[in-house]
Amino acid sequence: MGHFKNVIVRIPGAGISEGITSNPELGKPVYENALVQHEHYVEALAKCGVKVNVLPPNNDFPDSCFMEDTALCTDKCAIISRPGAQTRQCETKLEDFRTMLESFYGNIHEIKAPGTVEPGDIMMVGDTFYIGKTARTNDEGFRQIKEILENYGKTVIQVPVEKMLHLKTGVNYLEDNNLLISGEFIDDPMFAKFNKIVVPEDEAYAANCIWVNGTVIVPKGYPKIQEAVEHLGYKVLLVDTSEYRKIDGGLSCLSLRF
DSSP states (O other), X not given: OOOOOEEEEEOXXXXXXXXXXXXXXXXXXXXXXXXXXXXXXXXXXXXXXXXXXXXXXXXXXTTTTOGGXXXXXXXXXXXXXXXXXXXXXXXXXXXXXXXXXXXXXXXXXXOOTTOXXXXXXXXXXXXXXXXXXXXXXXXXHHHHHHHHHHHTTOEEEEEEOSSOSSHHHHEEEOSTTEEEEOGGGTTOGGGTTSEEEEOOGGGXXXXXXXXXXXXXEEETTOHHHHHHHHHTTOXXXXXXXXXXXXXXXXXXXXXXXO
């Protein structure tokens, strides 16, 4: 089981209300509220014993606070992604992001066109990487990332995703063989060996929790999942991410953890 030392986050910009969404009925994020929620998120991460490295807001990119999709950070290398959402592709070219990544990693690789990869589709289980095949992560992106990771001795498995935006919208690994799982993945034989914590449909959003050094950060307002995670023996921190939910974002999306 790894131990995270660093986290990279980016403060949301004023343009966040224009982020990509599949749930317009939830309304647009309120910038002031999103800022406060982001501060609470950073405080929760700091309580888990990581150093939180903060990038400044970028108002040119409404989704740029969702750092997870810009890179895959492993114990051996970092891989700069190429988001499938075209409005996000230039986020990976931002100088402050690249400089930050270079301060931590000597080995940096990059996904090249026409490959697309969004690390919201990548779930790391020890040295095994489950990679969703989605509208955002294509076969060519998978081929490139598989080749890179296998060179470092990692195992890479592709997971077909039919309904979810990202793989981690529906499955999230909490270490110790525990897996939060929902929707289309519940009966998938690929996940049969895990201790599955099935997420009820009315709390589907809470499938996206994050394990950070023995603590699990859970979105606020999902009591069944909170109780289930506590029942596994983890310390739980609650963070309200309701503004981010409006633009398809959850806890894992908001940071790079390594």
